[in-house]
Amino acid sequence: MIDIENLAKSVQTNCHISDAKFAGNYSLCVFLLKMREYYRWEKKIPLSQPLTKSDVGDWLSQRECEWSAFENRELEPLLIESQEIDPFESSRINQLLNPEGYVYSGGYGIFGKPHFFIGELEEQQVIEGLQVYIASKELARDLVAPPALITDNTIFIRKESLRRFIWEKIEEWRWKSDPDTPMARALKFYNLARTDMEQTLDAMVTNESHSAILHEIGEAKASVIVGPEWLEIISRLPHSGLELKLRAIKDHLADTISTLPGLLETENLPAIHFYFANFTGMRREIFPEAVTAYNQWITSHNPTVLEKLCVSGKNKWTEIAENIRQIYTRDQAVIAEHFEPILNL
Numbered sequence: 001m002i003d004i005e006n007l008a009k010s011v012q013t014n015c016h017i018s019d020a021k022f023a024g025n026y027s028l029c030v031f032l033l034k035m036r037e038y039y040r041w042e043k044k045i046p047l048s049q050p051l052t053k054s055d056v057g058d059w060l061s062q063r064e065c066e067w068s069a070f071e072n073r074e075l076e077p078l079l080i081e082s083q084e085i086d087p088f089e090s091s092r093i094n095q096l097l098n099p100e101g102y103v104y105s106g107g108y109g110i111f112g113k114p115h116f117f118i119g120e121l122e123e124q125q126v127i128e129g130l131q132v133y134i135a136s137k138e139l140a141r142d143l144v145a146p147p148a149l150i151t152d153n154t155i156f157i158r159k160e161s162l163r164r165f166i167w168e169k170i171e172e173w174r175w176k177s178d179p180d181t182p183m184a185r186a187l188k189f190y191n192l193a194r195t196d197m198e199q200t201l202d203a204m205v206t207n208e209s210h211s212a213i214l215h216e217i218g219e220a221k222a223s224v225i226v227g228p229e230w231l232e233i234i235s236r237l238p239h240s241g242l243e244l245k246l247r248a249i250k251d252h253l254a255d256t257i258s259t260l261p262g263l264l265e266t267e268n269l270p271a272i273h274f275y276f277a278n279f280t281g282m283r284r285e286i287f288p289e290a291v292t293a294y295n296q297w298i299t300s301h302n303p304t305v306l307e308k309l310c311v312s313g314k315n316k317w318t319e320i321a322e323n324i325r326q327i328y329t330r331d332q333a334v335i336a337e338h339f340e341p342i343l344n345l
Helices: 004-023 028-041 053-067 090-100 159-176 182-188 196-228 229-235 243-265 269-277 280-286 288-302 304-331 336-343
Strands: 078-080 083-084 101-107 113-129 128-143 150-151 154-157
Touching: 004 053, 004 078, 004 113, 004 128, 028 053, 028 196, 053 090, 053 101, 083 090, 083 229, 090 101, 090 113, 090 154, 101 128, 101 150, 101 154, 128 159, 128 196, 150 196, 150 229, 154 159, 154 196, 159 182, 159 196, 159 269, 196 229, 196 243, 196 269, 196 304, 229 243, 229 288, 229 304, 243 269, 243 280, 269 288, 280 288, 288 304
Parallel strands: 128 154
Antiparallel strands: 078 083, 101 113, 113 128, 150 154
């Protein structure tokens, strides 16, 4: 039997090391929001329970002091059944953990930040040749908890993180109280006013897990299109607007290849509305025609509008990705100034 408790502590140590090194990359506003969410998870505070500023503030100050002891440390190997394993060898680690009912992931995210988590394994399956793990309760995690990710052709869906993400979006919508938004339209399908919030979250997490799998399948297909050079390019543009734009381009390619076509095929209307409820930031800035198509779909109820968007979007992002790859292949020494004309979307 694997000592899961001690293993989780080791994973959490690597999470602290990653956080200590990369937390300063976020703006103050983003950092504070992430820390509030992290505090809620760590203290096991129900989503519906308000957080007090004093409690979060004291914990935040203490955590920042603790990070000072981690910022100069290197990531540690994980000891499993007397084997020392690199924390990024997720496949090897899962071969040992899965039979015990647990799942692990170690990978990289935005700004090159390492992400780690270990959680209870709820389900695993193979979809379109990709291994899919669905995790429930998380035993260790870092400051940033992506609800879904793909690493080495393995998809991880983190239902606990997805639940918090959905809750935050509902809370954000409640502050604005606008009945004519994609989020309001999505929530109508769940009868939020008539059902318990926990039941609504359960239903939304189940439905949005399917959406997340579709997106990660699209990420795998988009990776083939953009080529291995894409990650090299991103790694050379850390902490920049260009990095965010390149990541948004690949997201759009994945969504026009897989996410939106899959949701349209199954007529998953609440998921389509929720998708556009989260169409913000850089993704919205560089793909305004998607918002136009969504609004036309709302008016006409004609799915052809969004189907055409998928085709045109796939062609657009494929062409842009190919142009970027060709530039990089010709001249790897100069990147930003060559990419700017193409990315001036």
